[in-house]
Amino acid sequence: MIDFAPLYSRDVACMRYSPIRRMAKLAMQPGIIGFAAGTPSATTFPAEEIRRIAGEILEKDAQGALQYGLTLGFAGLIDALNSFNKTRRGIDCTAEEVCIVSGSQQALDLIGRLFLDPGDVVLIELPSYIGGISAFRNLQAELVGVRQASDGIDIEDLVARIEACRVRGRNPKLLYVIPNFQNPSGITMSVEKRRALLGVAARYQLLIVEDDPYGEVCFDESLMPSLRPIKSMDTEGRVLYLSTFSKILAAGLRVGWIVAPRPVIEKLDLVKQSTDLCGSMLDQRIVAECLRQGVVDRHLPKIREFYRRKCRVMLESLEKAVLPGVQWTRPEGGLFLWITLPARLDSEALLSESIESARVAYVPGHPFYVDDAGRNTLRVAFSKESEDNIRAGIDRLAQVFRRHLE
Ligand SMILES: Cc1ncc(COP(=O)(O)O)c(C=O)c1O
Known part of the structure; x- marks a missing residue:
C-alpha cells in the first residue's frame, strides 16, 4: 500500500474534518433528537x-x-x-x-x-x-x-x-x-x-x-x-x-x-x-x-412562519427549563440559536452524555471560534425537529445541563 501522507499538499495538511459533518452521523442514529445539523427542513422544499x-x-x-x-x-x-x-x-x-x-x-x-x-x-x-x-x-x-x-x-x-x-x-x-x-x-x-x-x-x-x-x-x-x-x-x-x-x-x-x-x-x-x-x-x-x-415569492411566507413557530417553541421550552447561569440568543430569523453555559462547563465533554442519556444531539461551540474559546457554548438548530420533539429535546437537554449546574 502506498504511503500517501508525504504526498499530500501543504493545503491539505491544514484541512480539518468539519465537526458538524461528523456530528451529522451521530445525529442520524435512530431515536436521537437532532438539534445538531443546521440544514433546512426538507419538508419546506416546494418539491411538487x-x-x-x-x-x-x-x-x-x-x-x-x-x-x-x-x-x-x-x-x-x-x-x-x-x-x-x-x-x-x-x-x-x-x-x-x-x-x-x-x-x-x-x-x-x-x-x-x-x-x-x-x-x-x-x-x-x-x-x-x-x-x-x-x-x-x-x-x-x-x-x-x-x-x-x-x-x-x-x-x-x-x-x-x-x-x-x-x-x-x-x-x-x-x-x-x-x-x-x-x-x-x-x-x-x-x-x-x-x-x-x-x-x-x-x-x-x-x-x-x-x-x-x-x-x-x-x-x-x-x-x-x-x-x-x-x-x-x-x-x-x-x-x-x-x-x-x-x-x-x-x-x-x-x-x-x-x-x-x-x-x-x-x-x-x-x-x-x-x-x-x-x-x-x-x-x-x-x-x-x-x-x-x-x-x-409564494414560498417565502410559508418558510418564515414554519421556522418562526419552531423557534418560538424552542425559546419557550428554554424559558420553562429553569437553567440558572445559562444564556441563549433570541433570533428573529434563521435556523438556530446559541446557548452559553457557565464558563466552567465544556459543551464538548457534555455531548456524549447528551447523546447517550438524553438522546439529544447539538454542536459544541468551540469549532466556531478561531481563538480556541467558546468551550462553554453550543449551537442548537430548531429547523429539523417537530415542535413536540423540540419541547422533549430541550427538556431532556436541560436535565443534562442541570446535573452539571448544581
Ligand atoms: C453562513 C453560511 N454560509 C454559507 C453556507 C453554505 O450554503 P450553501 O452552500 O448551501 O449555499 C451556509 C450553510 O449552512 C451558511 O450557514
Whole structure:
C-alpha cells in the first residue's frame, strides 16, 4: 500500500474534518433528537412545483438544460436574480456583477482562492460559520477573531485587531461577516454597525465578504428594512455579497450567487473555470423558472412562519427549563440559536452524555471560534425537529445541563 501522507499538499495538511459533518452521523442514529445539523427542513422544499418545472424544462429544451453552460452562470438566471436582488435585497447591480455558484460554500472557496495567499489575514466574527472558517483556513490564511455583541460585531474590537495586525506588519485583507441571523449565533448586526463597518473597511482598505443566506428567513416581514445588506449601502465596491437558494428553495439544487464589482467577477470566472467549468445548467434553469413563476415569492411566507413557530417553541421550552447561569440568543430569523453555559462547563465533554442519556444531539461551540474559546457554548438548530420533539429535546437537554449546574 502506498504511503500517501508525504504526498499530500501543504493545503491539505491544514484541512480539518468539519465537526458538524461528523456530528451529522451521530445525529442520524435512530431515536436521537437532532438539534445538531443546521440544514433546512426538507419538508419546506416546494418539491411538487420543482418537479413540475423540471418536467417543463426537460420537455421544452432537454438539450440545452443538460449541456455545459457559461462558467459565470446561466444568463436567464442572472436576469431573474437581478430583479430579486433589487426588489428583495435592495442591491442594484448589472449582469456583469454577478457570478452563479454551486452554493455559497463554493463562493467562499472561490473568493478565498482569488484573494488569499498563505499567511494573509482574514478577520472573522467570534463565533462564525465553520464552512467559512474552513474555506479560509484551508488556504493557510491567518484567521483573526473579532468579538460580537448582541447587536453584531464589536467595532472597537475590530479596530483594535486590525491595528494589532498592522503593528506586526500585516494588513488584513478580508473581513468575513454574516449580518443576518448569523450561523451559528442567530445574532443580527444593527444597521448602525453595518454602516460603521463600511467606514472601517474604507479606512483600512479591507474587503468585506458579506454572507447572507438567512436574510429572507426572517420571522417578521416588518424587520426587513433593518436587514438591508451592507452591499446595498456600498458605494465603493468594497463588499462581496453572497447568498443562496439553499434555505429559501431547496439546498440540493446547489445554486447560490455572488455580487461583486465587475473586475472581481472577471477574475472569479478564471478561478471558477478550473474548479467546475460551470454549475449544473438544469439546477440553474429550475431556479430561474422558480423566480420567474413566483415560486420563491409564494414560498417565502410559508418558510418564515414554519421556522418562526419552531423557534418560538424552542425559546419557550428554554424559558420553562429553569437553567440558572445559562444564556441563549433570541433570533428573529434563521435556523438556530446559541446557548452559553457557565464558563466552567465544556459543551464538548457534555455531548456524549447528551447523546447517550438524553438522546439529544447539538454542536459544541468551540469549532466556531478561531481563538480556541467558546468551550462553554453550543449551537442548537430548531429547523429539523417537530415542535413536540423540540419541547422533549430541550427538556431532556436541560436535565443534562442541570446535573452539571448544581
Ligand atoms: C453562513 C453560511 N454560509 C454559507 C453556507 C453554505 O450554503 P450553501 O452552500 O448551501 O449555499 C451556509 C450553510 O449552512 C451558511 O450557514
